[in-house]
Amino acid sequence: MNLRYDIVVIGAGIAGASIAAELAPSARVLLLEMELQPGYHSTGRSAAYSSASYGSAAVRGITAASEQFYRKPPDGFTDQCLLHPRDAVFIARRDQLEKMRELKHEVPQLQALNHEDVLHRVPILDTNYLSGGLLETGGGDLEVDAILQGFLRRFGDAGGTLCCGQQVASIAQRSGEWVLSLQDTKLPSEGKREEVRCGIIVNAAGSWAGELGKLAGLGDLGLQPRRRTALLVKLPEAIDASGWPLTIDVEEQFYFKPDAGLLLVSPGDETPSIACDARPQELDLALAMDRLEQATSLAFSRIEHKWAGLRTFAPDGEFVVGFDPRVDGFFWMAGQGGYGVQSAPSLAKLAGSLITETILSRDFACLDSFRDLVSPARLLA
The missing domain is CATH 3.30.9.10 (D-Amino Acid Oxidase, subunit A, domain 2)
Known part of the structure; x- marks a missing residue:
């Protein structure tokens, strides 16, 4: 494993896989997963349905922006139909x-x-x-595994590195960068840990996002x-x-x-x-x-x-997507609340725009209106 990356994404469920795929074309990205396969937890147990009438106004808007992606995915993403109409x-x-x-x-x-x-x-x-x-x-059943595999394929094709069976044991800041200590979950008794360094951490650890925040000394934001x-x-x-x-x-x-x-x-x-x-x-x-x-x-x-x-x-039920204002380079992508699969393309675009400081494309420009609403800063007031 290379020990230095621009960005480390923690969690290879749908949130982590989608943002990793978004970032990999322009950065050296490592995608970490503590389980032996991606999508083992929430992603693999989804009800597999997309509804733009479900959830808060922000959830509905972000879901609606993902619909076109699922109806007509990018070339090479998959050869399957991803959204089967069902009222x-x-x-x-x-x-x-x-x-x-x-x-x-x-x-x-x-x-x-x-x-x-x-x-x-x-x-x-x-x-x-x-x-x-x-x-x-307008809603429908989602092919969750095909979606996850599509994002992972795009990530790999862009040069990203996926590493499963690696649990983050500690997180610290040293000399202006993040240092992660990794424990191999396949060989936990050996006690050997590897250190990985990066400029940006993306916390896409799903139900473990709060625990990961605590490891970084930032608390759990009430997740x-x-x-x-x-x-x-x-x-x-x-x-x-x-x-x-x-x-x-x-x-x-x-x-x-x-x-x-x-x-x-x-x-x-x-x-x-x-x-x-x-x-x-x-x-x-x-x-x-x-x-x-x-x-x-x-x-x-x-x-x-x-x-x-x-x-x-999150305590207010909204997504948590954005940099933590208390430190440099710690990005939250959490609190999907059961809407993670249906919102994944849009949240990845929004998160990618925030991390790379680029302008959203026309198809996703509407997401700009949700930046403050989903920012972790609101949970620190």
Whole structure:
């Protein structure tokens, strides 16, 4: 491993891979991953859906700016379709109708659906449970692995270096540069550590971003990992769900969507957690099944597959993208809060512009309006 780089990006999930690919053509970049493969944690456990009606105004705007990239990726990025159209329907019980009106006011492009309209699109919903819905068009299922591999391929083709199985043990500033001590996770007992030096660190460590900030003496900015649970169940053979929309409770108490012939279900949990290899908890699985069965006319006897992942949030729920104003050369790219895949192209462009001090291209010029909103400086006030 070369011991001196212009930039070290820590974390090879979708955030780290995308910003590394953005930076590699103009700098010597090392991409570090503590696991043995990129995208093992949050990226590999994503619900794999893109919605420009989901999240805060900034999340929606940044997601919308990524849409064209996924619909028509750059030459050589992939030979796969990255975004498969699928509508989304927000549903409401009678006691949730006020919340639905609030969402419609906040996102005017959503189309109001009556009881019959929703049932036509999602026929398993219980007619007595449902009172109305809102339709989003333009979203779709994302090919997460193809996206991640596309960014990693661009990174490698531009001369970047990917190094997996390397955990950052310490971070310090010496003589105007950053010094990282690395522990080989494949051989932890040997105790041998390697030092890498760089001018800029990009903290794209996902659920470990706060811990990495602490290692650098900067604290965690209040970043909080939260567990999200998902499971797959089998529908009756007579039911073809392939064309159904993503169906979301208007208060996000649950959601479900077709997934490779099965039904992916989540209770929408956001349980605070330490940074770890998340595992599903029995209570969350039971909540998911109970909420699904309350909302539909079906009963499910078994879970085909189950998993959990961590989504990391800033205290205000917005992305954290920018240089830390307290030191030179420490860049935060964190707090994606479950929107990391759908926002990756735009966040990488914004971050690249900030790091290289260049002007955003016309296709991404709208991102300038979000610079202050996502800056880590706001969390230090």
